[in-house]
Amino acid sequence: MRGSKWLLLLGTLLVSGTALAACGSNNGNGGGASASSEASPSSSASAGASSSASPAASKDDKPVTLTVMTNIVGEPANVLEEISKEFTKENPNIKVEFSAPGADYENIMKVKMASNAMPDVFSTHGWAKVRYGQYLADLRDEAWASQIDDKIKPAVTDDSGKVYVLPIDQDKSGPVYNKDVLDQYGVAVPTTWDELLQAAETIKTKSGGKVTPIHIGGADSWPIGQFFDFMATPSFISPSTNDSAQLLDGSFDWKKFDSLPQMLLDLQKKGYLNKDVLTSKYSDSAKAFGEGKVAFGFYGPSLIEEAKKTNPNVHGGLMPIPSVVPGDAPTLAGGEKTTWGVWKDSPNLEAAKKFVAFYAKPENVKKVAAAGGLPPGLTGVDIDAGDLTADFQKYADTPVFPYFDRDYLPNGMWDVMCKNGQDLLAGGITVSQFSENMKQEFDRLRTAAQ
Structure with a gap:
């Protein structure tokens, strides 16, 4: 009898201890890590959840930590992190280590690819198939696909x-x-490179130097690369007589490339660039744009959204990339922007897919697309792009070309282009040396990839 009582007491304690452990497991794993948003840069309860006010994970769910990394910077990165925090609230058994390293992203990912130790979820910044394809899980069976x-x-x-x-x-x-700057100085939106130069001269002269025609945050390096990526297409790809085939087969005459760094150097020599181009950052470009001290930015719509943190009433507009060759038409650059892929060898594959699916919810797609001022990647989602809504409609039939480096340069050339651009503006290399460096690295990286 006495033994039976002890057995009954022991059984009761074991049941109570198991219940307490399960309770602790469900409530101790929420929250995400903070992201660095500066460079360059919902609602689905867990399976088995009760109908209580706060969604809870099933007692069978094990705590999981997801590593999540994005190349996106600025306000769009903040929006991504906020959505991540919402995900962890609804899935308290999944902790998210979120990071947005900005300009360092590509180099970090190269190291991770070399060691085959990728983040559970990561962005592909235009290289989903070519660079990261072998590391990515197939998501065709996801509901949003x-x-x-x-x-x-x-x-x-x-x-x-x-x-x-x-x-x-x-x-x-x-x-x-x-828009306010162009209206103030009577400048029309340029459609050709020559018209852009004339607009820059007008703004520089009429403002007495108070307004910078074109602002580039060169300290972050990638904004310089963005200039080359934009202007390479009208220089070598979109004209009826172009060099696309030669770039693809490796026979391109790199002396022709001289024209592109010369364009950037001319902007600096004519005083059309900010004087602190090599020490300013992307955030400085956005701030100056919001303050009405800048006319043009070679960044894309995200600059306008970032500028609104300085001036919510800033009026920005999107323009096609000006043509360079006579007879050619203006173009737009397109392709991937904000993406999430899942590492195929992730030890947390299902949790990673669940995280990605959370971002596919219409309300979250809308938040991300609006933050960057861009069209959504999924159908059935309408966004108000503010001032840009009319621009997207106006340029609906404008030809869209992939970013130059993604289609015509081997993996690794982006950094080469950015660094040589910095060296050029610093006076460290000449225009011809820029092109020679590009040729040398193009040949080396192309051969290594074969």
Whole structure:
């Protein structure tokens, strides 16, 4: 009898201890890590949740930590992190270590690819198929996959049907301009490179130097690369007589490339660039744009959204990339922008897919697309792009070309282009040396990739 009582007491304690442990497991794993948003840069309860006010994970769910990394910077990165925090609230058994390293992202990812130790979830910044394809899980069976917009589908799927990433929004980009500045100095939106130079001269002269025609945050390096990426297409790809075939087969005459760094150098020599181009950052470009001290930015729509943190009433506009060759038409750059892919060897594969699916919810797609001022990557989501809504409609039929470096340069050339641009503006190399360096690295990296 006495033994029976002890057995009964022991059983009661074991049951109570198990219940307490389960309770602790459900409540001790929420919250996400803070993100660095500066460079360059919902509602689905867990399976088995009760109908109580706060969603809870099933007692069978084990605590999981997801590593999540994005190349996105600025306000769009803040929005991504906020959505991540909402995810952890609804999935307290999944902790998210979120990071947005900005300009360092590409180099970090190169190291991770070399060691085959990728983040559970990561962004592909235009390289979903070519660079990251072998590391990505196939997401074709996800519920949102059937909603991918036809315009972005070629960039994130292949002929076999594999879906490489969730395209939350899609890039449709060109330089942006401050409408109030252009109106103040009677300048029309330029459509050619010569018209852009004339507009810059007018603004510089009439403002007495108080307004910078074109602002580039060169200390972050990638804004210089963005200039080359934009202007390479009208220089070598979009004209009827072009060098696309030669760039693809490796026979391109790199002496022709001299014209591109010369264009950037001319902007500096004529006083059309900010004097602190090599020490200013992307955030400085946005601040100056919001304050009405800048006319043009070679960044795309995200600059306008970032500038609104300085001046919520700033009036920005999107313009196509000006043509360079006579007879050619202005163009836009397009492809991937904000994406989430899942590492195929992730030890937390299902949790990672659940995280990505959370961002595919219409309300979250809307937040991300609006933060970057871009069209959504999934159908059935309408966004108000503010001033840019009319621009997207106006330029709906403007030709959209992939970013130059993604289609015509081997992996690794982006950093080469950015660094040589910095050296050029600093006076460390000449225009011809820039092109020679590009040729040398192009040949080396292309051979290494074969």
